[in-house]
Amino acid sequence: MTDLAALAIAIKAWGRELGFAEVRIADVDLSHREAGFQAWLDKGYHGEMDYMASHGMKRARPAELVPGTVRVVSVRMPYLPSPAPGQGEDWRAGEEARNADPAAAQVSIYARGRDYHKVLRSRLQQLATRIEGEIGAFGYRVFTDSAPVMEVALAEKAGLGWRGKHTLLLHREAGSMFFLGEMLTDLPLPVDEPVTPHCGQCTSCIDVCPTQAIVAPYELDARRCISYLTIELKGSIPLELRPLIGNRIYGCDDCQLYCPWNKFAQRASLPDFDPRHGLDRAALVELFAWSEEEFLKNTEGSAIRRIGHERWLRNLAVGLGNAAASPASKGDAGIVAALQARQAHPSALVREHVEWALERHFL
Secondary structure, eight states: OOOHHHHHHHHHHHHHHTTOSEEEEEOSOOHHHHHHHHHHHHTTTTTTOTHHHHTGGGGGOHHHHSTTOOEEEEEEEEOBOOOOTTOOSOHHHHHHHHHHOTTBOEEOGGGSSSOHHHHHHHHHHHHHHHHHHHHOOOOEEEESSSSSOOHHHHHHHHTSOEEOTTSSEEBTTTBTOEEEEEEEESOOOOOOOOOOOOOTTOOHHHHHOTTOOEEETTEEOGGGOHHIIIIIOOSOOOTTTHHHHTTEEEOOOHHHHTOGGGGGOOBOSSGGGSOOTTTTTOBHHHHHTOOHHHHHHHTTTSGGGGGHHHHHHHHHHHHHHHHHTSTTTTTOHHHHHHHHTTTTOSOHHHHHHHHHHHHHHTO
């Protein structure tokens, strides 16, 4: 197959067969994003995420990352799992109810199932292999949140959606509950057109952010973001932010939960993203009791494993401290007993957050 237009059509069809909801193609010119990215770094909004700065402007220059790259095949894959038995289709109502339950352990929806890095990379590799079978060897590399690539900017340029005020990609027919991946290639395929933005005057994501991490439209101070605090931050969670985290122990979905476009969020086509080990209904006390062995066993193949048991306990201690201070669960003997059982933990990081949580009980 040497007709590039026909090849592009075929690639999109093969991608859909592999579970991608949409496949589109962009060139690699992100020069219009470089100044904004540098300004974001200069403000220190990346926090401890040194990898955001370590590659310099290579992040905005895919052809420097993978020499010979002229196109990006950008894909999206929905991850919202099918409703569990007895649950209705209104997933947002269920998540709001869990947010409001101080004893519930709130894990970001995307992290409740299999590690998306593994799923998308495998499917993208299968797509590349299919292309090779048709045209022979060609230059490519596949990524999903795994290299210095400006995924949202590339997806936006390919027309997979527009960048919302919360900085995530939005799609008129699918909201934002999807993963992004890309194949950088030397094939000069015809490119797709971007779409127009449709956030308008809406500020729902900015208004509902628990820590006010969205400091302006399209500008996120990651140092205040609960996803950063519970996943990327290696040390102590700042005291002033701990009460604002509530029961969120791994990531946060609030900016998506309250986005009007997510009434159109699509369900996952793959079972990989179905919740494992009851992470869609677990209690803080239950997860806090996991030993390191249980943590490693229960997070095998999960994105959660990367934070390790120590930070897992740190996050849960904050959640339990907030539950202990909540009128709905204040005086709960189970919460106090769970925290006291970890007071002598070998990790100073864990002990510090446990002591803070116990102090919250006596406020």
